[in-house]
Amino acid sequence: MNDPAVTTLGYALLGLIGQSPRSGYRLRLVFETTPLGTYSSSPGSIYPALKRLERAGLVRREAAGGGKPLFHLTGTGAAALQSWLERPVDAEEAIDREIALLRFAFLEGHRDRTLSLSFLAGFAAAAKGQVDALASFLAGEEGRALSLQSRLAVEHGLASARASLGWAEQAQDRLSAEIQKEKVR
Amino acid sequence: MNDPAVTTLGYALLGLIGQSPRSGYRLRLVFETTPLGTYSSSPGSIYPALKRLERAGLVRREAAGGGKPLFHLTGTGAAALQSWLERPVDAEEAIDREIALLRFAFLEGHRDRTLSLSFLAGFAAAAKGQVDALASFLAGEEGRALSLQSRLAVEHGLASARASLGWAEQAQDRLSAEIQKEKVR
DNA sequence: CCAACCATGTAAGCTGTTACATGATTGA
């Protein structure tokens, strides 16, 4: 993590709050009702995480017009989110692709769509790296010594990395197309 | 987990020890040099995990012929491993497929290959369930409201689940073929 | 009025991470 004090759950919260200010409960519901639920979560993790973000000065509770207080990003919080979003895709993220995908989803908040495109390029490169690494592991000495089922298990990783690679290429096309349409309009 | 006291790392260790007795250091090296490294690890997690398994009576240190002591499975340990391996693939494992794959790799230890085949059938069904869930999420109200990038992020999950499904079908064929060959021989 | 949902928390326990510590053995 860029900011050592912020976990993946913390960044997910920052990203959601960045989309629109919400209460703790609303944030919890997002995790409960969307595929974002992978970053899990129960009151026992979300509320303390929000408190940490608050203590770190990344979010602020603000009650607008007599309603319940909602969480808003502070300047520092927006900057922390931004720098997390712009981090290059590393090898770790090529293996555990969910975190990278989370970043991709939140990258949409930015006007500058080229950020998303370069993210996809980096993601594709990382996926390709994983494909190559697994393929050469299978072709190498250790790989050839594997039993059928261990080999199949590794091949699953390979198939999964290939799927990610294919997805990234297609996503680049679709995003470019959308950018073109926006230019024309 | 079946046994509440055993984590994924614990089962990975049980599986490896079940393949062949090893020292703590050898076990660590496996994690450092193979794709199993996803279940991570540093001395600070492996040694305490081994100690827990020992305390729980699932493994035993045994020094054969004056060498360094190696970890062996106890009867209880072998039973715990077995029941973990035979657990049906649930929805959670369909999302986070790595744990399921770990079980698949270790299932090879069993003579009875039909266990592996039924595992693959269950895995395929779970993957299909994920595919359907994500597809209907995208087709539903919430899905249609998604921005392009959020939609693409979910589609990545879909592509990944489809890859798993395809892999499982192919794996079933290859495993069946191998079983046929064994019968003939 | 009562159930369901809104809304926010705390506490115990456990596991994993990082970093540090220690000593034996082996090869150049």
Add this chain to the structure above:
DNA sequence: TCAATCATGTAACAGCTTACATGGTTGG
């Protein structure tokens, strides 16, 4: 002899999970 690798740990810290606790509001 000195560095690398073998080999096994401990300690501090932090985060997540589960379970429990509390009270307001709304609809049938």
